[in-house]
Amino acid sequence: MPAAVAHASGDAERRPFGAWKTHHAWATLPRMVNNELVLLDQVLVQREAERTTPIAADYAFELFACEQALRERELSSEEISDGVIGGGNDGGFDGIYALLNEAVLTEDSEVLAADFVATKYPARSKLELWLVQAKREESFSETAIEKASDSARRLLNLSEAEEDLLRLYSRAVVERISLFRKALRALATRRPTVTVWFVYASRGTTSDINAKVEIKGRDLQRQLAGVITGAEAHVEFLGAVELWQRVNSVPSYTSELEFQENVTRGNGHVALVKLRDYVKFLKDEDGTLRRYIFDWNVRDYQGDVEVNREIGDSIKDVDSPEFWWLNNGITVVCSSASTVSKTYILDNVQVVNGLQTSYTIFNELSAVEETHAALDRAVLVRILVTGDDLATRDRVIRATNRQTSVPAASLRATDDIQRDIEAYFLGHGWFYDRRKNYYRNIGKSSEKIISIPLLAQAVMAMGLGRPDNSRARPSSLLKRDEDYKRVFSRSVPLPTYLWLAESQKKIDAFLLSDPSVTAQERTDLRFHVAMVAARRLVGQSVVAVGQLNSTAREKTISDADLHECLELVREAQVDFSKASGDSPDKIAKGPDFVLHLSSLKFDPLAADDGQ
Numbered sequence: 001m002p003a004a005v006a007h008a009s010g011d012a013e014r015r016p017f018g019a020w021k022t023h024h025a026w027a028t029l030p031r032m033v034n035n036e037l038v039l040l041d042q043v044l045v046q047r048e049a050e051r052t053t054p055i056a057a058d059y060a061f062e063l064f065a066c067e068q069a070l071r072e073r074e075l076s077s078e079e080i081s082d083g084v085i086g087g088g089n090d091g092g093f094d095g096i097y098a099l100l101n102e103a104v105l106t107e108d109s110e111v112l113a114a115d116f117v118a119t120k121y122p123a124r125s126k127l128e129l130w131l132v133q134a135k136r137e138e139s140f141s142e143t144a145i146e147k148a149s150d151s152a153r154r155l156l157n158l159s160e161a162e163e164d165l166l167r168l169y170s171r172a173v174v175e176r177i178s179l180f181r182k183a184l185r186a187l188a189t190r191r192p193t194v195t196v197w198f199v200y201a202s203r204g205t206t207s208d209i210n211a212k213v214e215i216k217g218r219d220l221q222r223q224l225a226g227v228i229t230g231a232e233a234h235v236e237f238l239g240a241v242e243l244w245q246r247v248n249s250v251p252s253y254t255s256e257l258e259f260q261e262n263v264t265r266g267n268g269h270v271a272l273v274k275l276r277d278y279v280k281f282l283k284d285e286d287g288t289l290r291r292y293i294f295d296w297n298v299r300d301y302q303g304d305v306e307v308n309r310e311i312g313d314s315i316k317d318v319d320s321p322e323f324w325w326l327n328n329g330i331t332v333v334c335s336s337a338s339t340v341s342k343t344y345i346l347d348n349v350q351v352v353n354g355l356q357t358s359y360t361i362f363n364e365l366s367a368v369e370e371t372h373a374a375l376d377r378a379v380l381v382r383i384l385v386t387g388d389d390l391a392t393r394d395r396v397i398r399a400t401n402r403q404t405s406v407p408a409a410s411l412r413a414t415d416d417i418q419r420d421i422e423a424y425f426l427g428h429g430w431f432y433d434r435r436k437n438y439y440r441n442i443g444k445s446s447e448k449i450i451s452i453p454l455l456a457q458a459v460m461a462m463g464l465g466r467p468d469n470s471r472a473r474p475s476s477l478l479k480r481d482e483d484y485k486r487v488f489s490r491s492v493p494l495p496t497y498l499w500l501a502e503s504q505k506k507i508d509a510f511l512l513s514d515p516s517v518t519a520q521e522r523t524d525l526r527f528h529v530a531m532v533a534a535r536r537l538v539g540q541s542v543v544a545v546g547q548l549n550s551t552a553r554e555k556t557i558s559d560a561d562l563h564e565c566l567e568l569v570r571e572a573q574v575d576f577s578k579a580s581g582d583s584p585d586k587i588a589k590g591p592d593f594v595l596h597l598s599s600l601k602f603d604p605l606a607a608d609d610g611q
Helices: 035-050 057-069 077-083 142-155 162-168 171-186 211-225 240-248 275-282 306-316 355-365 390-402 408-414 416-427 452-463 467-472 481-487 494-513 519-538 545-554 559-580 584-589 591-599
Strands: 004-009 095-100 126-135 193-202 232-238 255-258 261-265 268-274 330-334 336-340 343-347 350-353 378-385 431-433 449-451
Touching (some): 035 057, 057 095, 057 126, 057 232, 077 095, 126 142, 126 171, 142 162, 142 193, 142 211, 162 171, 171 519, 171 584, 232 240, 255 268, 255 275, 268 275, 275 355, 275 378, 330 343, 330 390, 350 355, 390 408, 390 416, 416 431, 431 452, 449 494, 452 481, 452 494, 452 519, 467 519, 467 591, 494 545, 494 559, 519 584, 519 591, 559 591
Parallel strands (some): 126 193, 193 232, 330 378, 431 449
Antiparallel strands (some): 004 232, 095 126, 261 268, 330 350, 336 343
């Protein structure tokens, strides 16, 4: 059987399993050799060589498989790592991810808050659950699917209490699946569009999948489609060929854009572009939307809101005035632009304004017949050539988005201090991901990439002594201006920020490499271990980032020190749990445990001087 995706809808006639969409017509042909398996294994070996601290081969494959399974969703390295389960009682799932309108849900997501008001989200918001199973073996087994099916039946039953689920599955599994369960409940009155994916990845050959596995897969996709009336389900198998093809595909930031008429002045262009040509500009080689060209846009797609419905109506209504009369148009920035006949060639392109229009055009027209009248309508596109001048590009982004209501937090990445941190990191072999996944997409090692949220968490934990905030507020840590200004300040030297990034990465790598550390412990304790390590290096509690300046110049954290710090935090957590009766995750998210840690007497830390 070829690599395939099974689909099912909860309120429609089930498609026969044999109607799975084939990724590659030639996949069913006999294969004399499996070069893709050799190449895939080489990729895994190279990735392991890039790690400062080795991790178990099975866990490395799980990370890799989850990354490839959700490749089109453009998750960051940290978002992927956070969703990997690991350990026992995983229910047959190695990765679990919940997404709302293509944004990863975390424990502090707005939709999960106790005071959440459902009307804040548009009707028919897109809620997705991704369940990933990764096996390093060279085959696909029916037993693996049976286990996933049995677990999904319980985990997706909203009448099952979390307390009961915790008796059967690890806390990591229950907490990850609860993000989806809680979001589904919270959005019930908004009639969300629900999609459940099950992706089974191995080093096997999908054309060799036997009939029993096929039947079990069909049963599973029907089961998943029944999670709620109207839900859609997909079951996908990824073997060595498919995994290799995904990892080998590199997003292109060079694009061609055909136009009808244009005006050029200096480094700016204004062009009228037919919608058929703009759809081509938005499409990847496989026909999917190139989401990565919107990474600098400060908004996410809002889905089926009134403004997008109006855009869709004006696209399809050929009797209405010209579409570009009714729409503000698109703003694109790029490093260079040239024209050949009636075509622009644009390098390092980003759509910085007009995301709602772009998504709506793509959704309405990407699958219509070539003769559809709407394809000959036009949209106005502004092309601004900023070269390598990042400051100018950031000013454009801020200016074009200040004209409408945008939360200040959405524009953080364009701040001067963020650009300075990126430049300093780059000069020292590190990559600060102001533009989500940009460095990974151009082939940089994830071991050297750090995102804005992760650096903020490191500063909050080590520099401000609040690891509870780092643990409890992963996505909202910088939403408040006062928090942002404390974390990112001109008074903090750039080398201190680099030291914080390197230290947190080293701590995370250490926790991943220690087989005694469970996935839940990594999630709960990583920032508390960081706080304790920083305190022992400095010799006192750290409550201001400036206290780390001399440490950043003179000291590093060795793995031996981290073992000791981990045991200190573990013992303190056990003692605190006995006294309070709280669960480990509640302890990690609360300020009382931080006060408890701060009250303990620690011996000074013998720092590794890098020799």
